[in-house]
Structures are given as structure tokens and as C-alpha cells.
Amino acid sequence: MSRRRTRSGPLSAGEATGDGEEELEGWDSLEEYLASEAARTSGAGQSPAPTADLRGPKAASTRHYFSRAESQPAETFTFPLRFGDRTIDWVSAHGVFSKQQLDFGSRLLLEVAEIPATGRLLDLGCGTGALGLLALASRVESGGSGEDRLWACLSDISDHALACASANRERLGLTGSAGIVQGEFLAPFRSGVFGTVLFNPPIRAGKAPILETLTRMRRVLEPDGTLWVVARVQQGAKSLLAHLENVFEGAAQVRARRKGYLILRAGGRKADGI
Numbered sequence: 001m002s003r004r005r006t007r008s009g010p011l012s013a014g015e016a017t018g019d020g021e022e023e024l025e026g027w028d029s030l031e032e033y034l035a036s037e038a039a040r041t042s043g044a045g046q047s048p049a050p051t052a053d054l055r056g057p058k059a060a061s062t063r064h065y066f067s068r069a070e071s072q073p074a075e076t077f078t079f080p081l082r083f084g085d086r087t088i089d090w091v092s093a094h095g096v097f098s099k100q101q102l103d104f105g106s107r108l109l110l111e112v113a114e115i116p117a118t119g120r121l122l123d124l125g126c127g128t129g130a131l132g133l134l135a136l137a138s139r140v141e142s143g144g145s146g147e148d149r150l151w152a153c154l155s156d157i158s159d160h161a162l163a164c165a166s167a168n169r170e171r172l173g174l175t176g177s178a179g180i181v182q183g184e185f186l187a188p189f190r191s192g193v194f195g196t197v198l199f200n201p202p203i204r205a206g207k208a209p210i211l212e213t214l215t216r217m218r219r220v221l222e223p224d225g226t227l228w229v230v231a232r233v234q235q236g237a238k239s240l241l242a243h244l245e246n247v248f249e250g251a252a253q254v255r256a257r258r259k260g261y262l263i264l265r266a267g268g269r270k271a272d273g274i
């Protein structure tokens with residue numbers, strides 16, 4: 001096990017969980033680590049399930065509308081997802097967000113967001129993994145090599161969503177570049193680890209947990225890190241913008257507006273003119 005500390009390579013277990021001690025080799029190790037930590041803290045004393053409860057004490061009060069551990073395995077199917085000049089057989093399941101097509105807002109976010117070629121990206125509330133995986137796919141070939149390339153973390157509360165995200169990751173050949181973490185919003189992640197966060201918030205979870213998540217977003221971002229959010233005006237996009245302006249001390253703006261959807265950008269380098 002390596003104890004190297006790197007800002008551009010895969011997220012270490014310590015960085016993900018906040019214990020800050022041991023650094024693991026890669027995303028698969030991270031998942032194993034998180035699952036075993038969850039088992040240890042719940043006192044299970046047996047082999048942990050990969051979907052073990054990772055909630056922190058603070059996040060436990062957050063309401064959400066998805067069951068973390070669905071009683072049945074996901075019933076998956078595929079649909080043709082057109083993206084750029086590719087059509088991908090995209091794995092989806094009943095009960096996941098936008099199950100039969102790429103959501104208009106997600107597509108717009110992918111069109112507008114500036115995805116770096118290197119560093120670490122978080123797809124928060126990843127659903128089937130569209131934002132993180134398609135962003136990664138668009139950058140992976142133009143990126144660097146070894147640890148100097150873009151890494152993505154796909155994170156969600158839902159077992160079924162993560163089963164789809166995992167299958168899509170494999171289909172796109174991105175298993176070595178993307179990790180999967182189950183947890184409540186930002187609870188699994190420690191400070192300053194992501195250069196980019198993409199977030200299509202689960203509006204049905206309620207306004208309070210989303211505002212709370214936006215408040216905490218600065219913590220998980222690197223100092224110059226950038227947050228991209230998509231939301232509909234009729235679902236409160238403008239109040240999310242006002243909140244981001246407050247949290248990011250003015251460094252928040254609307255970067256695109258189409259068909260009632262706003263793409264919001266917050267944070268980033270001062271040189272970028274916000």
C-alpha cells in the first residue's frame with residue numbers, strides 16, 4: 001500500500017473519508033476500504049456488502065426520496081443514447097432518473113461545462129452515470145497519461161442507479177478512470193479533493209438538503225475548483241443561484257439558459273473573470 005500523496009491521481013481512501021491517514025492504490029481499493037469501514041463502524045464484523053451504509057452522523061438527518069438499499073436487484077435494460085457522433089447502448093433501470101433518455105438538462109450541462117483534461121471530477125447524484133462518464137469519455141483521449149489525467153467519482157444514494165453507472169462504466173471502458181461511491185450527498189468526501197463537481201440535484205429530495213449540499217460544496221472543492229449545476233427555473237434555479245452567490249462570495253453566475261433550464265457555474269479561478 002502506497003503512502004504517496006498526490007493531488008491529480010485517484011482519490012485516496014483518506015481523502016474520501018476524512019481520516020487522512022492511508023492512501024490506497026486505486027478506486028477499487030477505495031470502494032473496498034469504504035465498505036469495510038462501514039462494516040467496522042456498524043459493528044457488523046462480517047464481509048461488508050459493497051452497498052454498506054456510509055452515512056456520516058450529520059448527513060443522517062438528510063431526507064431523500066430514494067431507498068439506499070432496494071430490496072430487489074435492478075431490472076436493467078438499455079436504450080440508444082446519442083452523444084456527439086456516438087450512439088451508446090446505455091444501461092438504465094426502472095426507478096432511476098430519466099430512465100429512457102439522456103435528460104435535457106444533463107445534456108445541456110455536458111455541452112456547457114468546461115471539463116478539464118486532468119484532475120478529479122465528482123458526478124454528485126450520478127444516476128446512471130451520464131454526467132461523469134460522458135464528461136470523462138469526452139476528455140479521456142485528449143488527457144494526459146498515468147496519474148496526470150482526468151479521474152471521475154460517480155456517487156449516488158441509490159443501489160439501482162449505481163448498478164447502472166457501474167455497467168455503463170464498464171461498457172465505455174472507463175473502469176480504470178472512474179470510481180463509484182455510495183453515500184448521502186457529500187458525506188463520503190473530505191476537503192479539497194475535486195477540481196470539478198457536476199450536479200443535477202434531486203429536486204424531489206427537497207430544497208433544504210440541496211441548499212445544505214451547496215453550502216458544503218466549497219469544502220470538497222480544491223481552492224480553484226469549479227461547481228456546475230443544472231436546474232429548471234420553475235424548480236427554483238434562481239434561488240439556487242442566489243444561494244451559490246452567497247456561498248461562493250459572488251463567484252457564481254448563469255452560464256447558459258435554454259428551455260427553462262439554467263446552467264450555473266460557481267467557484268473557479270479568479271482569472272476566469274467571475
Ligand SMILES: C[S@@+](CC[C@H](N)C(=O)[O-])C[C@H]1O[C@@H](n2cnc3c(N)ncnc32)[C@H](O)[C@@H]1O
Pocket residue numbers: 062063064065066097098103106124125126127128129130131155156157158161183184185200201202203205
Ligand atoms: C436529477 S437526478 C440526476 C442523475 C444524473 N446525474 C443525471 O444527470 O442523469 C438526481 C440523483 O440524485 C440522487 N440522490 C437523491 N438523493 C440523494 C442523496 N441523499 N445523496 C446522494 N444522491 C442522491 C438520485 O438517486 C438521482 O440519481
